[in-house]
Amino acid sequence: MNALPFLLLSVIAASCLVSAASSLPALKAERWVNSAPLTAETLQGKVVLIDFWEYTCVNWIRTAPYVKAWNRDYGPLGLIVVGVHAPEFDFGRRPENIDRGIRDHGLTYPIALDNDFAIWRALGNDAWPAKYLFDSRGRLVRRWVGEGSYDEIEREIRRLLVAAQPGIHLPAVSEEASTFAKAGQPSYIGITNETYIGAERREPGAVTLKGDWHTNRQYVELKKGSGQIVLPFTGGEVNLVMEPGSSGNAAVTVLVDGKPVGDARGRDVGTDAVARFDRSGMVRLVAGAPRRQHVLTLSSSDTGLRAYVFTFGP
Numbered sequence: 001m002n003a004l005p006f007l008l009l010s011v012i013a014a015s016c017l018v019s020a021a022s023s024l025p026a027l028k029a030e031r032w033v034n035s036a037p038l039t040a041e042t043l044q045g046k047v048v049l050i051d052f053w054e055y056t057c058v059n060w061i062r063t064a065p066y067v068k069a070w071n072r073d074y075g076p077l078g079l080i081v082v083g084v085h086a087p088e089f090d091f092g093r094r095p096e097n098i099d100r101g102i103r104d105h106g107l108t109y110p111i112a113l114d115n116d117f118a119i120w121r122a123l124g125n126d127a128w129p130a131k132y133l134f135d136s137r138g139r140l141v142r143r144w145v146g147e148g149s150y151d152e153i154e155r156e157i158r159r160l161l162v163a164a165q166p167g168i169h170l171p172a173v174s175e176e177a178s179t180f181a182k183a184g185q186p187s188y189i190g191i192t193n194e195t196y197i198g199a200e201r202r203e204p205g206a207v208t209l210k211g212d213w214h215t216n217r218q219y220v221e222l223k224k225g226s227g228q229i230v231l232p233f234t235g236g237e238v239n240l241v242m243e244p245g246s247s248g249n250a251a252v253t254v255l256v257d258g259k260p261v262g263d264a265r266g267r268d269v270g271t272d273a274v275a276r277f278d279r280s281g282m283v284r285l286v287a288g289a290p291r292r293q294h295v296l297t298l299s300s301s302d303t304g305l306r307a308y309v310f311t312f313g314p
Contacts (some may be wrong), residue, residue, distance in 0.1 A: 004219040006295070008143065010015070013080070013164075013175075021122060021123050021124060021138065021140065022140050023040070023134075023138050023140060024040040024043060024048060024134045024138040024139075024140070025040065025119065025122035025123060026039065026040060026122065027039060027040065027082070027084075027112055027117065027119055028118045028122075028140075029112035029113055029114055029118070029119065030113045030114070030115045030116060031070065031095070031113045031211065032110060032111065032112055032113070033098075033099065033100075033102055033110075033111040033113065034107070034108055034110050034111055035109075035110030035111070036154040036310055037082070038110055040062070040138055040209040042070050043080055043134075043138065043141060044136070044137070044138060044255060045078075045136050045164070046057075046078055046079070046080045046164075047074075047078055047079045047080070047134065047135060047136055047157065047160045047161055047164060048079075048080045048081075048082060048129060048133070048134040048138075049067075049070065049079060049080070049081045049082070049133050049134075049135070049153075049157065050082050050084055050119075050123070050131065050132040050133075050134070050164075051063075051067050051081065051082070051083050051084065051129060051130075051131050052084050052086060052120065052125055052127070052128055052130040052131075052132075053083050053084070053085055053086075053090065053128060053228075054085065054086060054087065054088050054092065054128045054129075054239045054280065055085065055097075055098060055101030055102070055104075055105065055130045056088065056089070056092065056101075056280075056281050056282045056308075057088065057095075057129065057143060057282075057284060058239050058311040058313070059128060059129055059311075060129035061105070061223075061282065062147050063129050063131075063147055064105055064107075064179070065176055065254065066150040066153070066174075066176050066177065067109075068106065068107070068108075068109075069174040069176040069177070069270045070153075070154065070157060070176075071108070071109045071158070071172070071173050071174075072171075072174075072187060072212065073167045073171055074161060074170075075109070076156055076160075077161055077165075077168060077170065078136075078161055078164060078165060078168075079107040079157060079161060080109075080110070081110070081270070082109070082110050082111075082112060082118050083107060083109060083110070083111045083112070084111075084112045084114050084122050084202075085098060085111060085112070085113050085114060085117060086114045086115075086117055086119075086125075086128070086229070086266075089169055089218055089241070089280075089308055090218065091243055092221070092280075093115050094280075097146050097280050097281075098113060098215055100279060101235075101281060102279070104279075104281070104314075107222060108167040109294070116179070117263040117287060120292070123221075127145045127146065127260070129143050129145075129146065130143065130144070130146075131143065131144045131145075133153070133160070133182055135160050135164070136163070136164035138182075138295055140158065141156065141160065145189070147185065148180075148185040150176065150177045150180045150181075150261055151178075151180055151253075153177075153179045154173060154174060158170055159174075161164055161225055171224060174280050175236065177198055179229070181300050183276055186313070186314050187314060188313070188314060190232050190234055191291075191312050191314055192233040192235055192312045193310075193312070194309060194310065194311050194312075195231065195233075195309065195310040195312075196220040196308070196310075197219060197220050197307050197308060197309065197310070198215065198217050198219045198308060198309075199215045199216065199217055199218055200217045200218060202215075206228040206231070207228075207230065207231045207310075208229070208231075209227070209228070209229060210227060210228040210229075210230065211225055211226055211227030211228060212225055212227065213227055216306075218308060219243070219306040219307060220306065220310045221304060221305065221306045222245070222300060222301075222302065222303060222304065222305045222306075223303065225298070225301060226299065226301040226303075227299070228297060228298065228299050229296075229297070229298045229307060230295065230296070230297050231295070231296045231297075231298075231310060232293065232294070232295050232296075233291065233294055233296055233312055234291075234293045234294070234295070234312075235289075235291060235294075235313055235314060236286070236287070236288055236289045236290065236291045236313065236314055237266070237284075237286055237288075237289070237312055237313030237314065238264070238266070238285045238286035238289075238296055238310060238311075238312055239262065239282050239284050239285060239288050239310065239311045239313075240282070240283050240298070240307055240308075240309070240310050241278040241281065241282050241283070241307070241308040241309050241311075242277065242280070242281075242283050242305065242306060242307050242308065243305070243306040244277060244278060244280070244302065244304070244305060245303050245304020245305050245306075246303075246304050247302070248278055249276070249278045249301060250276070250277055250278075250287045250300065250302040250305050251274050251275070251300060252274065252283070252285075252298050252299065252302075252305070253274050253275075253278050253298070254266075254269050254274070254275055254285050254286070254296070254297075254298060254300040255273070255296070255297040255298075255299070256286060256289060256294050256295070256296055256297075257294055257295055258295070258297070260272075260273035261273045261286060261289075262287070263286050264286055264287065264289040265285075265286065265289045266283070266284030266285045266286050267284040267289070268283045268284045268285070268288065268304060269284070269285060285298070291314055
Protein backbone atom coordinates (compact mmCIF):
# COMPACT_ATOMS: atom_id res chain seq x y z
CA MET A 1 0.00 0.00 0.00
CA ASN A 2 2.84 2.41 0.71
CA ALA A 3 3.70 2.51 -3.00
CA LEU A 4 0.36 4.14 -3.80
CA PRO A 5 0.25 7.97 -3.89
CA PHE A 6 -2.33 8.31 -1.15
CA LEU A 7 -4.10 11.64 -0.77
CA LEU A 8 -5.50 11.83 2.72
CA LEU A 9 -5.41 15.54 3.46
CA SER A 10 -8.57 17.55 3.71
CA VAL A 11 -8.80 19.18 0.31
CA ILE A 12 -11.54 20.97 -1.53
CA ALA A 13 -12.93 18.55 -4.06
CA ALA A 14 -11.75 18.96 -7.63
CA SER A 15 -13.35 17.67 -10.79
CA CYS A 16 -10.82 15.52 -12.61
CA LEU A 17 -10.68 12.54 -14.92
CA VAL A 18 -6.91 12.06 -14.92
CA SER A 19 -5.94 8.36 -14.76
CA ALA A 20 -9.57 7.32 -14.32
CA ALA A 21 -11.23 4.63 -16.42
CA SER A 22 -13.74 6.01 -18.92
CA SER A 23 -16.45 3.47 -18.14
CA LEU A 24 -17.79 1.53 -15.19
CA PRO A 25 -15.31 -1.30 -14.49
CA ALA A 26 -15.92 -4.82 -13.28
CA LEU A 27 -16.72 -4.56 -9.59
CA LYS A 28 -14.61 -7.47 -8.35
CA ALA A 29 -14.95 -7.27 -4.61
CA GLU A 30 -13.85 -9.70 -1.92
CA ARG A 31 -17.29 -9.42 -0.31
CA TRP A 32 -20.48 -7.39 -0.61
CA VAL A 33 -22.53 -5.96 2.24
CA ASN A 34 -26.13 -4.69 1.96
CA SER A 35 -26.42 -6.15 -1.55
CA ALA A 36 -25.86 -9.13 -3.77
CA PRO A 37 -22.75 -8.65 -5.96
CA LEU A 38 -23.22 -5.88 -8.50
CA THR A 39 -21.69 -5.77 -11.97
CA ALA A 40 -21.36 -3.21 -14.73
CA GLU A 41 -23.94 -5.20 -16.68
CA THR A 42 -26.56 -5.28 -13.94
CA LEU A 43 -26.11 -1.53 -13.41
CA GLN A 44 -26.85 -0.61 -17.01
CA GLY A 45 -29.62 1.99 -17.13
CA LYS A 46 -28.77 3.30 -13.68
CA VAL A 47 -26.88 6.42 -12.66
CA VAL A 48 -24.04 5.11 -10.48
CA LEU A 49 -22.03 6.93 -7.83
CA ILE A 50 -18.94 5.06 -6.62
CA ASP A 51 -17.64 6.39 -3.33
CA PHE A 52 -14.18 5.22 -2.25
CA TRP A 53 -14.12 5.32 1.51
CA GLU A 54 -12.23 4.14 4.57
CA TYR A 55 -14.13 3.88 7.81
CA THR A 56 -11.42 5.55 9.93
CA CYS A 57 -10.74 8.41 7.48
CA VAL A 58 -11.95 11.74 8.87
CA ASN A 59 -12.13 13.26 5.38
CA TRP A 60 -14.58 10.56 4.29
CA ILE A 61 -16.48 10.74 7.59
CA ARG A 62 -17.17 14.41 6.88
CA THR A 63 -18.58 13.52 3.44
CA ALA A 64 -20.74 10.63 4.65
CA PRO A 65 -23.88 12.67 5.51
CA TYR A 66 -24.06 13.88 1.90
CA VAL A 67 -23.58 10.43 0.40
CA LYS A 68 -26.29 9.04 2.65
CA ALA A 69 -28.59 11.91 1.69
CA TRP A 70 -28.14 11.19 -2.04
CA ASN A 71 -28.92 7.53 -1.48
CA ARG A 72 -31.99 8.50 0.56
CA ASP A 73 -33.36 11.06 -1.91
CA TYR A 74 -32.32 9.67 -5.28
CA GLY A 75 -31.98 5.93 -4.69
CA PRO A 76 -35.70 5.37 -5.37
CA LEU A 77 -35.34 7.37 -8.61
CA GLY A 78 -32.56 5.37 -10.24
CA LEU A 79 -29.34 6.36 -8.48
CA ILE A 80 -27.20 3.48 -7.24
CA VAL A 81 -24.62 4.45 -4.63
CA VAL A 82 -21.79 1.92 -4.28
CA GLY A 83 -19.43 2.40 -1.37
CA VAL A 84 -16.04 0.83 -2.13
CA HIS A 85 -14.11 0.27 1.09
CA ALA A 86 -10.33 0.03 0.60
CA PRO A 87 -8.49 -0.38 3.92
CA GLU A 88 -5.62 1.90 4.88
CA PHE A 89 -4.54 -0.13 7.91
CA ASP A 90 -4.28 -3.89 8.42
CA PHE A 91 -7.10 -3.98 10.97
CA GLY A 92 -9.46 -2.58 8.31
CA ARG A 93 -9.32 -5.91 6.48
CA ARG A 94 -10.93 -7.82 9.35
CA PRO A 95 -14.63 -8.54 8.70
CA GLU A 96 -15.67 -7.78 12.27
CA ASN A 97 -14.10 -4.33 12.11
CA ILE A 98 -15.48 -3.23 8.75
CA ASP A 99 -18.92 -4.68 9.51
CA ARG A 100 -19.03 -2.67 12.72
CA GLY A 101 -17.80 0.40 10.84
CA ILE A 102 -20.66 0.02 8.36
CA ARG A 103 -23.16 -0.22 11.23
CA ASP A 104 -21.64 2.65 13.20
CA HIS A 105 -21.80 4.95 10.18
CA GLY A 106 -25.34 3.85 9.32
CA LEU A 107 -24.60 2.80 5.74
CA THR A 108 -27.48 1.03 4.02
CA TYR A 109 -26.41 1.22 0.37
CA PRO A 110 -24.32 -1.51 -1.34
CA ILE A 111 -20.79 -1.82 0.00
CA ALA A 112 -17.98 -3.56 -1.93
CA LEU A 113 -15.05 -4.64 0.23
CA ASP A 114 -12.00 -3.96 -1.93
CA ASN A 115 -9.32 -5.47 0.32
CA ASP A 116 -7.08 -6.26 -2.66
CA PHE A 117 -7.60 -2.79 -4.23
CA ALA A 118 -8.91 -4.36 -7.44
CA ILE A 119 -11.64 -1.76 -8.02
CA TRP A 120 -9.26 0.98 -6.82
CA ARG A 121 -6.74 0.01 -9.51
CA ALA A 122 -9.39 -0.48 -12.19
CA LEU A 123 -10.39 3.16 -11.78
CA GLY A 124 -6.85 4.46 -11.31
CA ASN A 125 -7.88 5.84 -7.94
CA ASP A 126 -5.37 7.52 -5.62
CA ALA A 127 -7.38 9.00 -2.75
CA TRP A 128 -9.82 8.73 0.11
CA PRO A 129 -12.47 9.95 -0.28
CA ALA A 130 -13.03 9.94 -4.03
CA LYS A 131 -16.32 9.92 -5.92
CA TYR A 132 -16.90 8.70 -9.48
CA LEU A 133 -20.20 9.47 -11.18
CA PHE A 134 -21.35 7.35 -14.14
CA ASP A 135 -24.29 7.98 -16.44
CA SER A 136 -26.97 5.42 -17.32
CA ARG A 137 -24.78 4.05 -20.12
CA GLY A 138 -21.92 3.33 -17.74
CA ARG A 139 -19.77 6.23 -18.91
CA LEU A 140 -17.68 8.17 -16.41
CA VAL A 141 -18.92 11.75 -16.23
CA ARG A 142 -17.06 13.35 -13.30
CA ARG A 143 -14.60 12.55 -10.53
CA TRP A 144 -14.26 14.45 -7.26
CA VAL A 145 -11.44 14.04 -4.75
CA GLY A 146 -11.52 15.04 -1.09
CA GLU A 147 -14.12 17.05 0.77
CA GLY A 148 -16.52 19.67 -0.59
CA SER A 149 -18.38 20.39 -3.85
CA TYR A 150 -21.46 18.61 -2.51
CA ASP A 151 -23.85 21.03 -4.22
CA GLU A 152 -22.03 20.45 -7.52
CA ILE A 153 -22.13 16.67 -7.13
CA GLU A 154 -25.85 16.75 -6.41
CA ARG A 155 -26.50 18.95 -9.46
CA GLU A 156 -24.72 16.38 -11.63
CA ILE A 157 -26.69 13.51 -10.10
CA ARG A 158 -29.94 15.33 -10.82
CA ARG A 159 -28.88 16.16 -14.38
CA LEU A 160 -28.00 12.55 -15.16
CA LEU A 161 -31.26 11.24 -13.67
CA VAL A 162 -33.25 13.60 -15.89
CA ALA A 163 -31.18 12.60 -18.93
CA ALA A 164 -31.84 8.93 -18.21
CA GLN A 165 -35.56 9.43 -17.51
CA PRO A 166 -36.95 12.53 -19.27
CA GLY A 167 -39.98 13.83 -17.42
CA ILE A 168 -38.92 12.38 -14.08
CA HIS A 169 -40.11 14.36 -11.05
CA LEU A 170 -37.19 15.14 -8.74
CA PRO A 171 -37.51 16.21 -5.12
CA ALA A 172 -36.08 19.48 -3.89
CA VAL A 173 -32.33 19.68 -3.52
CA SER A 174 -31.33 17.92 -0.30
CA GLU A 175 -31.17 19.96 2.87
CA GLU A 176 -27.58 18.79 3.32
CA ALA A 177 -26.40 20.14 -0.06
CA SER A 178 -28.43 23.34 0.32
CA THR A 179 -26.88 24.06 3.71
CA PHE A 180 -23.40 23.43 2.32
CA ALA A 181 -24.04 25.77 -0.63
CA LYS A 182 -24.90 28.57 1.79
CA ALA A 183 -22.09 27.95 4.30
CA GLY A 184 -19.29 26.87 1.96
CA GLN A 185 -16.26 24.73 2.72
CA PRO A 186 -14.50 25.46 6.05
CA SER A 187 -10.97 26.79 5.73
CA TYR A 188 -8.12 24.49 6.78
CA ILE A 189 -5.42 27.10 6.23
CA GLY A 190 -2.93 26.94 9.08
CA ILE A 191 -4.42 23.76 10.55
CA THR A 192 -1.93 20.99 11.37
CA ASN A 193 -1.72 18.34 8.67
CA GLU A 194 -2.39 14.66 9.22
CA THR A 195 0.30 13.26 11.49
CA TYR A 196 1.25 9.60 11.22
CA ILE A 197 2.88 7.91 14.20
CA GLY A 198 4.13 4.63 12.71
CA ALA A 199 7.69 4.35 11.45
CA GLU A 200 6.70 4.28 7.79
CA ARG A 201 5.30 7.80 7.63
CA ARG A 202 6.21 9.61 10.85
CA GLU A 203 7.97 12.92 10.39
CA PRO A 204 10.89 13.53 12.79
CA GLY A 205 9.83 15.55 15.81
CA ALA A 206 6.11 15.40 15.08
CA VAL A 207 5.27 13.62 18.35
CA THR A 208 7.03 12.79 21.61
CA LEU A 209 6.55 9.33 23.11
CA LYS A 210 7.05 8.80 26.83
CA GLY A 211 7.10 5.31 28.28
CA ASP A 212 7.66 1.86 26.80
CA TRP A 213 6.37 2.12 23.24
CA HIS A 214 7.17 -0.20 20.36
CA THR A 215 7.22 1.42 16.94
CA ASN A 216 5.75 -0.61 14.07
CA ARG A 217 5.47 0.29 10.40
CA GLN A 218 1.87 1.51 10.82
CA TYR A 219 1.54 2.29 14.54
CA VAL A 220 3.09 2.67 17.97
CA GLU A 221 2.09 0.16 20.66
CA LEU A 222 2.27 0.54 24.42
CA LYS A 223 4.17 -2.49 25.71
CA LYS A 224 3.83 -2.06 29.49
CA GLY A 225 3.32 0.48 32.23
CA SER A 226 2.04 3.99 31.59
CA GLY A 227 2.72 5.86 28.39
CA GLN A 228 2.18 9.30 26.95
CA ILE A 229 1.91 10.77 23.47
CA VAL A 230 2.63 14.51 23.34
CA LEU A 231 1.75 16.47 20.22
CA PRO A 232 1.83 20.20 19.47
CA PHE A 233 -0.93 21.19 17.04
CA THR A 234 -2.82 24.13 15.61
CA GLY A 235 -6.58 23.87 15.25
CA GLY A 236 -9.78 23.25 17.14
CA GLU A 237 -10.36 19.55 16.42
CA VAL A 238 -8.20 16.47 16.99
CA ASN A 239 -8.93 12.85 16.15
CA LEU A 240 -6.73 9.77 16.48
CA VAL A 241 -7.08 6.34 14.88
CA MET A 242 -6.50 3.84 17.69
CA GLU A 243 -6.86 0.16 18.42
CA PRO A 244 -7.41 -1.30 21.91
CA GLY A 245 -5.09 -3.98 23.27
CA SER A 246 -5.88 -7.64 23.87
CA SER A 247 -8.50 -6.82 26.53
CA GLY A 248 -10.65 -5.24 23.82
CA ASN A 249 -11.12 -2.06 25.84
CA ALA A 250 -8.97 1.03 26.28
CA ALA A 251 -8.99 4.30 28.22
CA VAL A 252 -6.98 7.37 27.25
CA THR A 253 -6.82 10.57 29.30
CA VAL A 254 -6.91 13.75 27.20
CA LEU A 255 -5.13 16.94 28.25
CA VAL A 256 -4.95 20.15 26.23
CA ASP A 257 -2.30 22.67 27.27
CA GLY A 258 -1.69 20.66 30.43
CA LYS A 259 -5.31 20.65 31.61
CA PRO A 260 -8.20 18.17 31.23
CA VAL A 261 -9.88 18.84 27.91
CA GLY A 262 -13.13 20.03 29.51
CA ASP A 263 -15.77 21.59 27.30
CA ALA A 264 -13.58 21.13 24.21
CA ARG A 265 -13.78 17.36 24.51
CA GLY A 266 -14.59 15.34 21.44
CA ARG A 267 -17.59 13.06 21.14
CA ASP A 268 -15.69 10.00 22.38
CA VAL A 269 -14.39 11.69 25.54
CA GLY A 270 -16.30 11.71 28.82
CA THR A 271 -16.71 14.55 31.27
CA ASP A 272 -13.76 13.09 33.20
CA ALA A 273 -11.51 13.82 30.16
CA VAL A 274 -11.11 10.10 29.40
CA ALA A 275 -11.77 8.54 26.01
CA ARG A 276 -13.02 4.96 26.41
CA PHE A 277 -13.39 2.72 23.38
CA ASP A 278 -13.75 -0.93 22.45
CA ARG A 279 -13.19 -0.77 18.70
CA SER A 280 -10.47 -0.17 16.15
CA GLY A 281 -11.28 3.17 14.57
CA MET A 282 -11.13 6.92 14.74
CA VAL A 283 -11.56 8.38 18.22
CA ARG A 284 -12.74 11.99 18.51
CA LEU A 285 -10.57 13.62 21.16
CA VAL A 286 -10.96 17.40 20.84
CA ALA A 287 -13.73 19.48 19.26
CA GLY A 288 -14.42 23.18 19.54
CA ALA A 289 -11.11 24.27 21.07
CA PRO A 290 -9.93 27.79 20.19
CA ARG A 291 -8.34 27.75 16.74
CA ARG A 292 -4.73 28.37 17.77
CA GLN A 293 -1.59 26.55 18.85
CA HIS A 294 -2.01 23.92 21.58
CA VAL A 295 -0.23 20.96 23.12
CA LEU A 296 -2.13 17.67 23.33
CA THR A 297 -1.09 15.07 25.90
CA LEU A 298 -2.58 11.57 25.83
CA SER A 299 -1.97 9.16 28.70
CA SER A 300 -2.83 5.48 29.06
CA SER A 301 -1.77 2.36 30.92
CA ASP A 302 -3.59 -0.12 28.65
CA THR A 303 -1.04 -2.64 27.43
CA GLY A 304 -1.28 -3.25 23.71
CA LEU A 305 -2.92 0.09 22.90
CA ARG A 306 -2.02 1.12 19.35
CA ALA A 307 -2.06 4.61 17.85
CA TYR A 308 -1.90 5.19 14.08
CA VAL A 309 -2.61 8.69 12.77
CA PHE A 310 -3.83 12.06 14.04
CA THR A 311 -6.18 14.24 12.00
CA PHE A 312 -7.21 17.83 12.67
CA GLY A 313 -9.86 20.38 11.91
CA PRO A 314 -10.62 24.07 12.45
